[in-house]
Amino acid sequence: MATFEKPKPSDKIPLDLLPVIRSAGVLTDRQFQDVKAKVLSGEYPNDSQELAARLVRDNVLTEYQTKRFLNNKTHGMVVGRYAILDRLGSGSMGRVYKAHHLMMDRVVALKIIAPEIATNERVVARFYREMKLVGRLDHPNVVRAYDADQLNKILYIVMEYVRGRSLAQVFRQSPIAPPDMVNYAAQAALGLAHAHEQGIVHRDVKPSNLLLTDDFKIKVLDLGLGVLMEADDASSFATADGIAVGTVDYMSPEQACGRDVDGRSDLFSLGCSMYHMMTGRLPYPGENPIERLGKRISGRPVPLSEVQPNLPAGLLKIVDKLLAHRPSDRFQTATEASEALLALIRPKTKRVAPPPEREPAPAQSPAVAAPPPVAAPPAVITVRPKYPNWFQPLASFVERKPRGALFAAIGALAIAFTCGFGLALLVR
Ligand SMILES: Nc1ncnc2c1ncn2[C@@H]1O[C@H](COP(=O)(O)OP(=O)(O)OP(=O)(O)O)[C@@H](O)[C@H]1O
């Protein structure tokens, strides 16, 4: 009678998945040998699907990786020394991936620039020049760039991986509350100020390029990539091929006209972003991008005070100034803009007496992190002395009307003196 031997684990090695993993190159040799040994010993399942699930569970591979490998897709899973872990999103300039340096244990974000852009040699040369400057940036409100390279025509930039969401994602759920917006914009302005000081103009400040970390810090993204969007000749951005529709809505008038831009252009874009994210409306509304673009070149924005009249006057003034048509009418530096914004949320001087009429400062929401410290004159805090309860009414009267209290005290003294004098005369 024929007997069937129980197959040994090695007979059932899922040869289909292991070679795929190997050829993708996302594991080091050592990691791969370790996986293989576990399959051979039976510690890991041999069915491809089950093995994939187990490798995800043991953090050897990610879901994104196994999904691709099960479909026999290995191409492009390693870029330079970086193994692709996950896809983070895509924009007008390319795709962004979460990646892992194969040797150093560092998780990064890797942006692969779209081939249409990466094949334009002049744009690429400009990009490299800009990357030299970007490499110097080091600021808590700027996403750090680690590396930029071109491999087999693939142009990529490696940057700090930021756990969080872009403000575009946050705003998609609901408009951003003004106090939060002021805090975020002040932080963005601090990051921009640092970049401007190094001679870098962002050129594409917009909600999707402002990342909000899990602990409510803002990090400006894509610094230095603005040069990739610019047309090759001096023609205006509006006529450049591949224009990003989303970008138009935050662009300064001078940038839309194709003129030279400086940091004040970024401030205009920051103002547009604030306006849009607080109100859900665009400062230059229109049926299509061309109409909206035309309005910003020739017209004025719909005043924020009309769209949201209940905003504090100080905030309306700042947004108006950011959105000034002429750069000379805007804040002249991002530092100035950040200081004006921070002044709105910095705790005001406590006063003993009720303060005179003044601009209501927006309350800071508890979910918002304190704004980053800036050089500012120390706030004067008047400490209220502790009086016994029976003395409180008198004390508060004295504090509110010191002059009246003085006259009352002099009057009381005069009366007491007169009474005492009269009494003395009578007794004599
Ligand atoms: N350094 C990073 N860390 C974490 N996530 C990132 C990082 N860079 C980009 N992302 C994510 O990738 C998504 C796509 O970014 P990308 O910059 O390509 O898109 P975009 O800003 O919408 O378009 P554009 O190409 O015009 O900048 C972003 O929404 C963001 O969530």
Ligand SMILES: [Mg+2]
């Ligand atoms: Mg971006």
